[in-house]
Ligand SMILES: Nc1ncnc2c1ncn2[C@@H]1O[C@H](COP(=O)(O)OP(=O)(O)OP(=O)(O)O)[C@@H](O)[C@H]1O
């Protein structure tokens with residue numbers, strides 16, 4: 266049975282991710298289709314605390330589906346971690362007559378949504394982070410585009426590494442998780458991937474592999490280092506010392522967070538935004554929209570946050586086998 270919802274808010278929080286605009290568009294259009302008005306909260310939770318809010322309508326999101334970044338801006342708001350800040354955010358929702366709030370971001374953003382739900386503001390989280398590190402969801406908006414951006418950059422690096430017969434050590438984002446590094450490393454045909462989730466024997470899995478590769482005619486190498494593993498420079502120094510191969514380090518950094526979202530991110534953001542509005546209309550609160558085997562559904566935030574996600578073991582094994 267649908268609950269009478271008249272006005273909702275939408276915000277993006279934490280690190281931005283390609284597809285957040287597509288999510289905002291989907292939320293605004295899904296709400297408008299049911300005569301629900303939408304307020305855009307700017308700069309994440311700080312927009313709620315400081316009243317940085319804009320009115321949105323179906324036409325105000327025209328053309329944003331293809332744009333990277335987030336038109337609502339994003340922030341990491343420390344004040345939200347204090348009782349006073351949280352209370353201000355909840356009071357703003359009440360003052361503005363917000364019947365429900367959709368919060369797109371990572372695990373921190375869901376904790377904010379959970380805290381607001383406890384204050385009586387119905388909240389629905391949507392996973393948006395390039396790290397794909399949300400345990401309860403197969404997928405997070407932005408992951409696919411970030412992979413494609415990293416791949417495009419590393420393919421270019423390979424050209425110059427091949428010409429100079431060098432080794433390229435590339436640091437990929439992902440915070441404490443190696444999902445992005447594994448996916449990217451597999452797609453670029455990396456010789457080895459250093460992941461926080463898997464122990465790697467440096468001598469056999471990097472040095473020996475490079476040595477055998479060289480004997481068999483491989484004249485250059487790409488080594489991927491997940492930022493959560495450690496310093497790419499240290500890995501490069503170790504490789505140089507052990508092999509004598511001329512080695513260069515590239516830290517891809519924030520370029521991985523930009524760019525026009527891929528088809529996957531636009532479509533997933535559209536599905537998740539629609540599902541989040543439906544969840545509010547059904548009277549749900551303290552839930553996070555997730556992809557479960559590519560079915561978009563929702564689960565309790567606390568339950569969702571308690572889940573962890575290991576690396577894709579089949580992908581890891583396949584990569585280990587083909588990287589010869
Ligand atoms: N325990 C909490 N209670 C209330 N608000 C929180 C809590 N944890 C985080 N937040 C809010 O959520 C914001 C975003 O969290 P965080 O910086 O961890 O990013 P994230 O959402 O995990 O995204 P990503 O890791 O992809 O950058 C924080 O800046 C803060 O405003």
Ligand SMILES: O=P(O)(O)OC[C@H]1O[C@](O)(CO)[C@@H](O)[C@@H]1O
Pocket residue numbers: 280371394395396438439440492522
């Ligand atoms: O943009 P900031 O604050 O430097 O954060 C960087 C972090 O955010 C992410 O891009 C997304 O969580 C991580 O991969 C990275 O560790």
Ligand SMILES: [Mg+2]
Pocket residue numbers: 279371372373
């Ligand atoms: Mg996070």
